[in-house]
Amino acid sequence: MSFLELENIRKSFGTSIAVELFNLQAEQGEFVSFLGSSGCGKTTTLRMIAGFEQPTAGEIKVGGQNITHQPPNKRQIGMVFQSYALFPNMTVGDNIGFGLKVAGKKAVEIKGRVDEMLRLVDLPAMGKRYPHQLSGGQQQRVALARAIAIEPRLLLLDEPLSALDAKIRVSLRNELRAIQRRLGITTIYVTHDQEEAMSLSDRIVVMSKGRIEQIGTPFEIYNYPATEFVASFVGTLNMLSAQVVNAAKGELILAGKTIFVPAPLNQPDGAKVTVALRPENLELGQGPEATHNTLSAKIVDVSFLGAVVRARLKLLDKTFAMDIFNSRNLALPEVGAETLVSFPKESALILAGTDA
Amino acid sequence: MKKQRFWPILMIVLGAIYFLLPLYATFEFSLRERRGEYSFDSYANVLADSQFRDSFIYSVVLALATIVVSLLLIVPTAFWVHLKLPQLRPVMEFITLLPFVIPPIVLVFGLIRIYSRPPFVLVSSPALLVAGYVVLSFPYMYRSVDTGLRAIDVRSLTEAGQSLGAGWLTILFRVIFPNLRISLLNGAFLTFAIVLGEFTLATMLNWPAFGPYLALIGQNRAYEPAALAILSFGLTWICIGLIQLFSRGSREQTQLAGTR
Numbered sequence: 001m002s003f004l005e006l007e008n009i010r011k012s013f014g015t016s017i018a019v020e021l022f023n024l025q026a027e028q029g030e031f032v033s034f035l036g037s038s039g040c041g042k043t044t045t046l047r048m049i050a051g052f053e054q055p056t057a058g059e060i061k062v063g064g065q066n067i068t069h070q071p072p073n074k075r076q077i078g079m080v081f082q083s084y085a086l087f088p089n090m091t092v093g094d095n096i097g098f099g100l101k102v103a104g105k106k107a108v109e110i111k112g113r114v115d116e117m118l119r120l121v122d123l124p125a126m127g128k129r130y131p132h133q134l135s136g137g138q139q140q141r142v143a144l145a146r147a148i149a150i151e152p153r154l155l156l157l158d159e160p161l162s163a164l165d166a167k168i169r170v171s172l173r174n175e176l177r178a179i180q181r182r183l184g185i186t187t188i189y190v191t192h193d194q195e196e197a198m199s200l201s202d203r204i205v206v207m208s209k210g211r212i213e214q215i216g217t218p219f220e221i222y223n224y225p226a227t228e229f230v231a232s233f234v235g236t237l238n239m240l241s242a243q244v245v246n247a248a249k250g251e252l253i254l255a256g257k258t259i260f261v262p263a264p265l266n267q268p269d270g271a272k273v274t275v276a277l278r279p280e281n282l283e284l285g286q287g288p289e290a291t292h293n294t295l296s297a298k299i300v301d302v303s304f305l306g307a308v309v310r311a312r313l314k315l316l317d318k319t320f321a322m323d324i325f326n327s328r329n330l331a332l333p334e335v336g337a338e339t340l341v342s343f344p345k346e347s348a349l350i351l352a353g354t355d356a
Numbered sequence: 357m358k359k360q361r362f363w364p365i366l367m368i369v370l371g372a373i374y375f376l377l378p379l380y381a382t383f384e385f386s387l388r389e390r391r392g393e394y395s396f397d398s399y400a401n402v403l404a405d406s407q408f409r410d411s412f413i414y415s416v417v418l419a420l421a422t423i424v425v426s427l428l429l430i431v432p433t434a435f436w437v438h439l440k441l442p443q444l445r446p447v448m449e450f451i452t453l454l455p456f457v458i459p460p461i462v463l464v465f466g467l468i469r470i471y472s473r474p475p476f477v478l479v480s481s482p483a484l485l486v487a488g489y490v491v492l493s494f495p496y497m498y499r500s501v502d503t504g505l506r507a508i509d510v511r512s513l514t515e516a517g518q519s520l521g522a523g524w525l526t527i528l529f530r531v532i533f534p535n536l537r538i539s540l541l542n543g544a545f546l547t548f549a550i551v552l553g554e555f556t557l558a559t560m561l562n563w564p565a566f567g568p569y570l571a572l573i574g575q576n577r578a579y580e581p582a583a584l585a586i587l588s589f590g591l592t593w594i595c596i597g598l599i600q601l602f603s604r605g606s607r608e609q610t611q612l613a614g615t616r
Contacts, residue, residue, distance in 0.1 A: 052515055072518040079519040085512035089534035098530075099520035150520060 003028040003186050004049075004154060009058035011044055018044045019210045022058070026203075029184040031177070033197040036207035037233075042190045043158055045207075049188060050156055051075050062153055078147030078185075080157040084139045086131040092142050093118075093127035099150035117145035120179060137168040144176065148183065155180070155187040161196065173200055194234050198222065206230045222278075228351045231276055238277045238320035239351075244269050252350075255316050259293040261348045276349040279310065279323040284333065287342025294342040299333050313341065379589070386582035398579040402587070407569060415558075415566035418482070419551035422489040423544045426497045429490065431540070434501045435532055438510055452498040455491055460556040463488060468560065479561065488557045489550075496546040504539025541602050545595040553588060 002025035009022035019041040026032050034042035047053045049060060051072030060068045067075055086095050094101075096117050097110045105113075118124050121141040131139055140160055147155060160176075161169045177200050180187050191197050197204050198218040206213040206221060206229070213233075214226040225231035232239070242254040250263030254275060267273050286294050297313040297320075309324045311333050322341060324330065333339060389397035402408055437444050455463075467488055471478040478484045510532070517527040533540070555567035570588070574581040 050515075050519060052518075072515070073521050073523060076521075077519060079516070081512050081516060083509055083512050085509065085516035087513065087516070087531055087535070088508070089531075089537075098517075098522075102521045102526055146516075146520070 002026055003030075003063060004188075005059075005061040006045070006049070007059045007061070009045065009048060009060070010056050011041070011048060011053060012056045017210055019048075019055075021211055023212070024205060024215065026186055026188070028186055031180055031187045031189065031200060031202045033189045033191060033201040033204045034207060035191060035194060035197040035204050035234075036213075037192055039209075040207040041210040042205075042207050046156055046158055046188060046190050049154070050077055050079050075154075076150070076152050077154045077156060078150060078152035080140070080143050080147050080155070080160045082159045082162060084131075084143045084163075086139055086142060086146070088131055090130075091127065092123070092129050092131065092134070095131065095142060096146045096149050098146065103150070113149055117149050120148070121145045122175070136164050137172055140164065140172065141175075144179070148179070148185070152185065155185045157187065157189045159190055159192070162191075162193070169196075176200070198234070206233065208233075225349065228274075231349055231351060236279055236321060237349075238279065238282075240275045240277070240315065240318055240320060242273055242275045244271045244273055250345075255295065257295055259295075259348075260345055261293075261350060262346050265350060267350065267352070274351040276351050277320070277343055277347065279321045281343045281347040282320075282322040282341050283343070284322075284324065284339060284341060286340050287344070292342040292344055293348070294340050296338060296340055298338050299335055302333055302335055304332070313339075379586075382582050383586050386579055386586055389579045398583040399587070402573075402580050402583050411564050411566045411569035412552075414564055415552050415554075418486060418489065418565060419548045421486045422493060422551050423547050425486060426490045426493045426547060427540060427544070430494070430497045430501055430543075431533065431536065432528060434498060434505060435510065435528065438502070438505045439514060448498065452494040455494050460488075460492065460554075461560070463491065464557045464560040482563060485557060485561050485563050485565075488561075489547075489554065492550060492554065492557075493543070493547040496550070497543040500539040500543035500546070501536060504536040507539075508535050538602060542599055545599050549592050549595050552591070 004024070004026040006022055006024040009019060010017070011019040022041075022045055024032070034045060036042050044053060048055050051067070051070060055068060058068070059066055062075070062077075086092075087098065090098065093114050097114045100110045100113060114127065115124075118127055121144055123138060123141055123145075126134065126138065126142070131142065134142065140163075143160070157176075161173055164172065173196055189197070189200060198221075201218060203215060203217055204221050205215045208229050214221060214230045216224070216226075221230060222235055225234065231237055240254055242252040242259070244265060244267050245251040245253050245258070247265040247267060247269050248263060250261045250265055252259050252261060252265075252273065252275065259275075261275070265273075283292075295315060297315040299311055300314045300319065301312040303310045303312075304326075307326055309326055309330065309332065311322045311324065312319055313322060386398050387394040387396065389395060389401070434448070437448055467484060468479055470476070471484055513531050513535070514527055517531050522530070552566050553570075554565070555571055558565035559568045559571070570581070570584055573584060
């Protein structure tokens with residue numbers, strides 16, 4: 001029995017369906033992200049777990065207990081909001097201690113816990129300050145400390161870092177993950193930033209239009225996307241049009257060249273498909289016949305990004321990107337040159353065809 | 357360029373004259389008690405009058421009672437409508453504007469009619485006067501509170517409080533009220549000013565409030581009403597000044613929030 005279970009959750013507002021067929025089992029201590037673009041239902045689902053929305057159908061269980069209809073203030077769930085929602089009329093220390101005060105804990109106990117939390121989020125001297133005197137990153141850390149202070153069974157975060165600038169976002173998210181690991185609290189994290197989701201999560205729930213597209217580890221989501229949406233939403237993906245010649249043998253024709261992919265294909269012969277390739281799967285030069293497909297394309301642009309060199313190539317009228325790891329001996333490809341590129345046969349993802 | 361500033365300055369001067377001249381005239385008149393020279397005799401007479409003191413204190417007490425009742429009624433209501441029933445907002449705005457539309461004389465006669473017979477005989481209780489004043493204060497209180505609620509992110513603050521285990525009362529008194537301090541003070545001072553000057557309800561329900569006292573003095577004396585008018589003006593300015601003083605402190609308390 002998992003720690004957090006969402007069974008067949010459905011939420012509709014009048015006639016529009018915000019979330020449906022949502023099923024998830026999360027283990028104790030797991031860090032799960034809900035990833036998707038705006039309006040996909042991720043925040044609605046989070047709010048249902050918190051108790052701020054009621055599911056139209058389905059059940060939510062925490063530790064075996066059905067909490068679907070429990071009021072939010074009884075659920076023992078800590079929540080961190082995108083707007084921090086710190087109480088402006090209270091000091092940082094009072095904010096953090098608020099939940100404990102409500103629970104009737106003794107003043108000594110509250111002080112001890114507040115000091116512990118301040119040390120945990122690395123703000124030991126800020127107890128007497130007011131929220132408006134802190135920077136965005138500091139405020140978010142206080143919000144986190146406040147949510148954790150009550151020792152919640154579950155920690156929910158609703159795009160907590162999206163209001164911060166890029167550098168703080170990266171450092172704060174690592175701190176967050178470290179704290180979560182240390183405390184072992186089961187955590188649900190809502191975000192539209194796939195890099196954030198991938199770097200933080202044990203598992204990711206990719207959502208679109210109110211439905212789950214895929215649940216898996218970051219590795220699985222990236223390398224074995226279950227649907228076209230997941231494939232194109234996560235990471236960069238090159239899309240090249242092709243046509244199936246022989247589905248049983250995995251034979252396709254792409255830009256006049258025959259290529260092979262793992263067989264059998266679940267598209268019929270003659271069907272138009274999209275061959276999707278990750279930039280890092282492409283290599284310069286002719287690949288071994290047995291394992292690789294080779295294409296000829298023209299280099300239109302080369303960008304040196306530091307650790308990675310990104311080349312853009314043109315095949316017929318379609319441009320695609322190729323990533324090469326940097327090395328000091330690397331001979332950068334020349335712009336305008338016609339070159340061979342190859343990719344491993346099983347790295348190609350075959351998706352339903354779209355108009356090129 | 358002198359020419360371009362001529363018209364705005366002229367407008368200001370004309371406007372100032374329009375407002376300040378009557379004020380000055382009243383003040384000048386109030387100094388004329390003693391024949392032949394300016395003196396503050398009328399003021400001294402007013403302040404020495406025990407009726408002035410009694411009715412003033414009586415109205416102050418009524419005002420404070422009105423403010424408390426009004427706050428306890430309006431704030432939770434506005435909060436609830438804001439959070440859970442936004443579709444009722446237009447209804448609330450309509451109701452709270454009624455006191456502007458319906459003359460107090462209509463209100464007081466309605467109150468007398470309803471509450472002078474069983475089951476609720478309240479005409480002989482000052483509570484009825486306070487109730488009437490609460491109604492008169494609706495527009496100011498509700499508007500102040502509503503503005504204040506819009507300025508703070510009520511939804512997030514409430515949900516944050518709930519996620520930390522707080523019930524509705526705790527949230528109202530520990531989170532909402534303290535963050536509405538300025539709006540509440542605004543509404544309170546306005547209510548105070550209204551109650552103090554109110555005449556119709558106090559007279560018709562026959563209570564020794566400040567409003568009827570002002571009218572009485574106006575009927576019998578010449579210079580004292582002018583002095584009283586100036587004193588009332590001064591009192592109103594003090595109220596407004598206090599509002600300004602307290603709201604300056606609040607500028608630092610605005611919540612810093614993220615996007616959404």
